[in-house]
Amino acid sequence: MTAHDVRYEPPVTVERRDGPHGEVVLRRRGAVLEIIANGCFLMDTSDGRSERLLVDAALAALPAGRRDPAVLIGGLGVGFSLARAAEQPRWGRITVVERERAVIDWHRTGPLAAVSRAALADPRTEVVHADLVALVRTPPPGAVFDALCLDIDNGPGWTVTEDNGGLYSPAGLAACRELLAPGGVLAVWSARPSEDFDTALRNAGFEGVRTEEIAVARGVPDVVHLALRAA
Numbered sequence: 001m002t003a004h005d006v007r008y009e010p011p012v013t014v015e016r017r018d019g020p021h022g023e024v025v026l027r028r029r030g031a032v033l034e035i036i037a038n039g040c041f042l043m044d045t046s047d048g049r050s051e052r053l054l055v056d057a058a059l060a061a062l063p064a065g066r067r068d069p070a071v072l073i074g075g076l077g078v079g080f081s082l083a084r085a086a087e088q089p090r091w092g093r094i095t096v097v098e099r100e101r102a103v104i105d106w107h108r109t110g111p112l113a114a115v116s117r118a119a120l121a122d123p124r125t126e127v128v129h130a131d132l133v134a135l136v137r138t139p140p141p142g143a144v145f146d147a148l149c150l151d152i153d154n155g156p157g158w159t160v161t162e163d164n165g166g167l168y169s170p171a172g173l174a175a176c177r178e179l180l181a182p183g184g185v186l187a188v189w190s191a192r193p194s195e196d197f198d199t200a201l202r203n204a205g206f207e208g209v210r211t212e213e214i215a216v217a218r219g220v221p222d223v224v225h226l227a228l229r230a231a
Contacts, residue, residue, distance in 0.1 A: 014111060017102040021161055024102050026111070033111055035078060035103065037160050045115065048080035050189065050214040050222035051151060055084040057212050057224050058147040058187040059091070063231075066183070068092030069146035074132040076103050079116035081149060086119035094124045095145070099131045099152075133167050136175045146184045148176055155190030155223075156197040168197065173204035183231035190223045201227040 011027040011034065022038040034044040043051070055071070062069055071091055073081050076098035085094045098104050104127060106112045107120060119125055128135070132152055153159040156168040166172045168188075176186050186206065190197070193211055201209045206227035213221040 015102070015106070019100055019102060021099060024100050026102070026106055028111070033078060037100075040154075040160060042154070042160065043077050045078050045080075045112075047216075048078070050216075050224065051077065051080035052084040053212060053214055053222075054149045054151055054187050054189050054224050055081050055088070057226055058149050058185045059088060061185040061187075061208075061226055061228065062146060063183055066146060070144070071095070071147040071149060072097065072145045072179070074136075074148065074150035075152040076107060076116075076127065077151060079107055079112055079119065081151060082116055082125070083119045085149075086122045086125060092124060093126070094119075094122070095126050095128060097128045097130050097132045097135055099129070101129060104129060133164060133172070136167065136172065136179060139175075139179055143179065144181050145179060146181050147187065148180060148184070149187045149189075150176075151189035155192055156188065156194055156200075156225075158191060168200065170200070170204055173200060173206070177205055177229050180229040182229060184229045186225075186227045186229070188225040190225060192220045193223045194225070197225055201225065205230070 009030045011029045014026040014028050016025045025036040027034045032044050032046045035042045070093040071085055073096045076096050082096050085091050107116045153164050159165050198209050207230055208228040210226050212224045215221045
């Protein structure tokens with residue numbers, strides 16, 4: 001969710017809303033759309049490689065024989081992860097959890113529809129307006145997924161709001177593990193590598209913990225942390 005190499009142009013505010021978690025803003029900088037939450041840059045439409053990797057790596061980590069796997073995407077964002085999942089016929093159910101009503105609206109009827117229109121029309125897709133942290137801790141009865149692809153912060157150590165930190169705590173990771181089917185995969189996007197988070201995943205009972213990186217124009221690479229629930 002870090003900014004990529006975009007030619008500088010003054011940003012223009014498309015819409016600004018106040019919600020239960022603070023202010024969220026959609027800005028346009030030239031041809032690029034940006035989402036800002038409480039003054040913190042989240043993501044933009046300039047690249048999207050690491051957001052697509054989040055889904056690609058999770059799918060590749062699943063056993064080849066698993067049919068119609070269900071994926072939960074945490075954070076709609078600018079829509080790259082959802083669009084990627086909908087492009088892949090192997091996925092069965094695609095559930096997206098987004099806590100900001102404004103972000104959902106910008107995809108359904110606003111400028112971000114250009115990214116997600118086809119994915120939202122896909123019959124496999126369901127968009128849930130909810131706080132991901134709360135949903136993971138208290139999931140609907142019977143909820144289980146083959147993959148959790150989480151991208152709601154700039155990383156486990158760089159959260160958008162303080163309460164998001166609970167997702168990466170021992171209790172939060174244990175809840176993620178319980179939401180996965182045996183052999184399921186947890187994929188977590190981060191703006192920087194974190195050996196401490198890899199250790200936390202192992203301590204939470206995950207197996208096969210590893211990271212995949214995507215180089216960015218400047219600074220450290222974006223990272224997807226991957227971990228498996230024991231089969």
